[in-house]
Amino acid sequence: MHTKKDTKPNKVNVVTLGCSKNLVDSEVLMQQLKGNGMEVAHEKGEDANIVVVNTCGFIDVAKQESIDTILNFAAAKTEGEIEKLYVTGCLSQRYKDDLEKEIPEVDAYFGTLDLPFLLEELGADYQHELIGERTLLTTPQHYAYLKISEGCNRTCAFCAIPLMRGKHVSKSIEQLVLEAKNLVKNGVKEVILIAQELTYYGLDIYKEKALSKLLYALNEVEGLSWIRLHYAYPYQFPLDVLQAMNDCEKVCNYLDIPLQHISDPVLKNMRRLITEQQTYELVDQIRSQVPDITLRTTMLVGFPKETDADIEALARFIEKTRFDRLGVFQYSHEENTFAGQNYADDIPALIKQQRHDYIMGIQEEISFDINQQKVGQVYPTLFDRKEGEFFVGRTEGDSPEVDNEVLVNAKDNYVRMGDFAPVRILKAESYDLYGEIVLDN
Numbered sequence: 001m002h003t004k005k006d007t008k009p010n011k012v013n014v015v016t017l018g019c020s021k022n023l024v025d026s027e028v029l030m031q032q033l034k035g036n037g038m039e040v041a042h043e044k045g046e047d048a049n050i051v052v053v054n055t056c057g058f059i060d061v062a063k064q065e066s067i068d069t070i071l072n073f074a075a076a077k078t079e080g081e082i083e084k085l086y087v088t089g090c091l092s093q094r095y096k097d098d099l100e101k102e103i104p105e106v107d108a109y110f111g112t113l114d115l116p117f118l119l120e121e122l123g124a125d126y127q128h129e130l131i132g133e134r135t136l137l138t139t140p141q142h143y144a145y146l147k148i149s150e151g152c153n154r155t156c157a158f159c160a161i162p163l164m165r166g167k168h169v170s171k172s173i174e175q176l177v178l179e180a181k182n183l184v185k186n187g188v189k190e191v192i193l194i195a196q197e198l199t200y201y202g203l204d205i206y207k208e209k210a211l212s213k214l215l216y217a218l219n220e221v222e223g224l225s226w227i228r229l230h231y232a233y234p235y236q237f238p239l240d241v242l243q244a245m246n247d248c249e250k251v252c253n254y255l256d257i258p259l260q261h262i263s264d265p266v267l268k269n270m271r272r273l274i275t276e277q278q279t280y281e282l283v284d285q286i287r288s289q290v291p292d293i294t295l296r297t298t299m300l301v302g303f304p305k306e307t308d309a310d311i312e313a314l315a316r317f318i319e320k321t322r323f324d325r326l327g328v329f330q331y332s333h334e335e336n337t338f339a340g341q342n343y344a345d346d347i348p349a350l351i352k353q354q355r356h357d358y359i360m361g362i363q364e365e366i367s368f369d370i371n372q373q374k375v376g377q378v379y380p381t382l383f384d385r386k387e388g389e390f391f392v393g394r395t396e397g398d399s400p401e402v403d404n405e406v407l408v409n410a411k412d413n414y415v416r417m418g419d420f421a422p423v424r425i426l427k428a429e430s431y432d433l434y435g436e437i438v439l440d441n
């Protein structure tokens with residue numbers, strides 16, 4: 001399977017699995033290694049002699065992908081393709097002891113907060129002066145994720161993240177403004193604010209929810225065009241964030257707020273703290289305060305004890321609320337979570353899949369409908385890449401990787417990647433918009 005090849009001494013190939021928070025961790029690791037004079041690559045380092053796999057341990061499918069990736073590189077090591085193999089990230093944090101026994105080819109396993117120890121193992125020193133500096137982005141150079149905190153203090157019954165990421169720790173507003181300024185210096189125009197739980201920001205260090213304060217501060221960063229919000233938590237949502245969204249021209253009228261479900265018995269069993277009625281009221285409040293907001297949410301189906309009536313309640317909620325963007329996860333029975341310890345995984349896999357498809361089917365029609373209203377409109381569009389015969393971009397209402405894309409034919413239009421251009425929408429499908437660049441806008 002693997003052929004012997006020349007590898008470069010001290011070249012590290014960092015491989016990232018999982019979410020955008022893991023991407024930021026990999027970027028921080030690569031910056032430190034570069035700061036120590038080491039050569040680094042992200043997932044393209046065929047000639048690297050050292051591999052670091054940054055794993056995900058969230059749910060079954062993600063765990064399996066992480067294990068398969070480790071095994072793949074373990075085989076490469078056994079065949080002399082690479083010299084050293086290290087594993088870090090959530091799966092390693094959660095299952096270190098088991099992994100050490102099951103995949104001993106790995107030179108060492110590290111947890112999610114073990115960067116200094118991983119660097120030491122790689123013969124590098126942790127460089128404090130590099131904190132807040134990220135020049136080696138895993139994303140296109142014009143947008144970057146900005147992780148505003150680590151960990152989570154919530155106790156959602158299905159979630160293993162607090163087991164892997166620990167308690168909530170916010171970065172200071174000053175540190176985040178510095179990080180954003182450094183990113184802009186390196187060509188970034190859009191920052192996507194991420195956390196395990198975005199709206200908890202500041203409660204630890206400022207003793208108050210300070211996300212809106214952070215937005216006003218980031219809005220002052222010159223050269224930044226878009227500030228996008230992901231992973232908001234619905235319970236006791238800080239409404240001053242909506243005021244900041246209205247006041248700050250750079251803050252996108254966009255909000256990702258995973259709701260997980262709507263039915264009261266399920267929300268209660270999930271320990272989401274919020275009720276069906278409060279959820280309806282919150283969505284109405286958000287829409288009345290920011291009328292043209294793009295709302296993204298995530299639902300979780302197949303949670304223990306979920307009934308057909310619960311799923312119908314969810315279907316009615318989605319039909320009434322008409323989210324602009326919606327994704328659905330299927331429940332994964334995770335040990336050491338509240339649900340893993342107290343409930344049986346009583347919904348068969350086939351039913352989980354059917355409920356997933358049912359909800360996504362409703363959403364696809366809604367998304368198609370909503371997109372038809374965009375035909376003929378002109379949207380400022382940030383272009384990310386060229387793919388085949390199209391330049392591919394996003395409007396203010398689209399986050400990378402998860403939302404709609406705007407496709408403009410490269411034969412009749414020209415735009416540089418990383419640039420904004422006004423696009424008139426000519427045709428709309430469920431998840432893609434086709435348009436032309438408006439020159440005289």
Ligand code: SF4
Nearest residue numbers: 152154156159161196
């Ligand atoms: S808020 Fe999110 S990260 Fe925190 S426990 Fe709940 S689902 Fe997990």
